[in-house]
Amino acid sequence: xxxxxxxxxxxxxxxxxxxxxxxSDTLRNLGIDFEIILVEDGSPDxxxxxxxxxxxxNDCVKGIKLSRNFGQHYAITxxxxxxxxxxxxxxxxxxxxxxxxxxLLLEEFHKGNEIVFTKRIARKHSIIKSLNSGIxxxxxxxxxxxxxxxxxxxxxxxxxxxxDVFIKLEDxxxxxxxxxxxxxxxxxxxxVEHRERFAGxxxxxxxxxxxxxxxxxxxxxxxxxxxxxxxxxxxxFMTFVxxxxxxxxxxxxxxxxxxxxxxxxxxxGTGLILMSIxxxxxxxxxxxxxxxxxxxxxxxxxINIK
Numbered sequence: 001x002x003x004x005x006x007x008x009x010x011x012x013x014x015x016x017x018x019x020x021x022x023x024s025d026t027l028r029n030l031g032i033d034f035e036i037i038l039v040e041d042g043s044p045d046x047x048x049x050x051x052x053x054x055x056x057x058n059d060c061v062k063g064i065k066l067s068r069n070f071g072q073h074y075a076i077t078x079x080x081x082x083x084x085x086x087x088x089x090x091x092x093x094x095x096x097x098x099x100x101x102x103x104l105l106l107e108e109f110h111k112g113n114e115i116v117f118t119k120r121i122a123r124k125h126s127i128i129k130s131l132n133s134g135i136x137x138x139x140x141x142x143x144x145x146x147x148x149x150x151x152x153x154x155x156x157x158x159x160x161x162x163x164d165v166f167i168k169l170e171d172x173x174x175x176x177x178x179x180x181x182x183x184x185x186x187x188x189x190x191x192v193e194h195r196e197r198f199a200g201x202x203x204x205x206x207x208x209x210x211x212x213x214x215x216x217x218x219x220x221x222x223x224x225x226x227x228x229x230x231x232x233x234x235x236x237f238m239t240f241v242x243x244x245x246x247x248x249x250x251x252x253x254x255x256x257x258x259x260x261x262x263x264x265x266x267x268x269g270t271g272l273i274l275m276s277i278x279x280x281x282x283x284x285x286x287x288x289x290x291x292x293x294x295x296x297x298x299x300x301x302x303i304n305i306k
Contacts (some may be wrong), residue, residue, distance in 0.1 A: 114187065120194040
């Protein structure tokens with residue numbers, strides 16, 4: 001049995017060596033043949049140089065450099081295209097998901113689960129990061145599938161069969177946790193402690209999280225479209241009711257209309273129309289991107305990969 005570790009690398013020049021060291025020690029202690037695939041995702045720092053050093057020092061470490069920054073989920077897809085192991089583990093490079101927990105995931109895998117997700121206990125984030133994540137999780141859960149778990153961790157283990165199916169999916173929006181849930185097969189969760197970041201800070205700002213949330217809403221759910229329909233129906237119904245009220249007021253109480261209420265109604269209705277058109281435009285834009293049939297990623301360089 002061989003296990004493949006896939007980790008996207010971005011702004012992680014101070015973390016790469018420690019990541020390889022901890023992961024290698026953990027897997028050697030487990031007595032498992034392994035490979036570590038580091039996918040450098042167009043990082044602006046010296047991450048690629050650090051990846052090269054690790055590849056030269058250890059044949060078990062394999063390096064992939066993408067031609068530019070494609071994003072975490074595309075970097076993961078790139079790594080999965082080169083795995084040779086029977087079991088794959090995806091993990092971030094910041095070491096907040098401790099490699100020592102791989103043994104817990106393997107235990108559940110050997111019980112017959114083809115996908116083992118993680119749940120984070122006591123997230124180690126700054127106040128601002130926790131606030132951003134909280135807003136993201138709330139909105140994502142509101143507009144996506146009901147089974148979304150806000151405590152889901154980025155570390156996940158799955159079989160080569162699952163990996164092969166994942167690669168065949170040609171979705172341009174590749175939120176890998178949601179895609180793995182869609183694939184199916186027997187799965188379970190393991191609770192793990194969320195560690196402090198080894199070095200640096202998260203590259204996910206509020207606006208990047210918002211962009212990711214919109215990507216998730218529109219890729220794995222049509223709730224936004226339904227909300228616009230429900231909103232339009234509700235306003236139409238309220239307009240009908242208010243029309244009756246105005247007619248009754250006019251004939252029985254001498255209703256005196258004012259321009260402010262009319263002005264606000266027009267602004268509100270226009271805003272709702274523009275919002276609905278915008279939501280529809282997002283979905284149409286996704287169709288446009290999907291039909292281009294461009295590659296999900298472009299590999300610039302490879303090390304220790306045949």
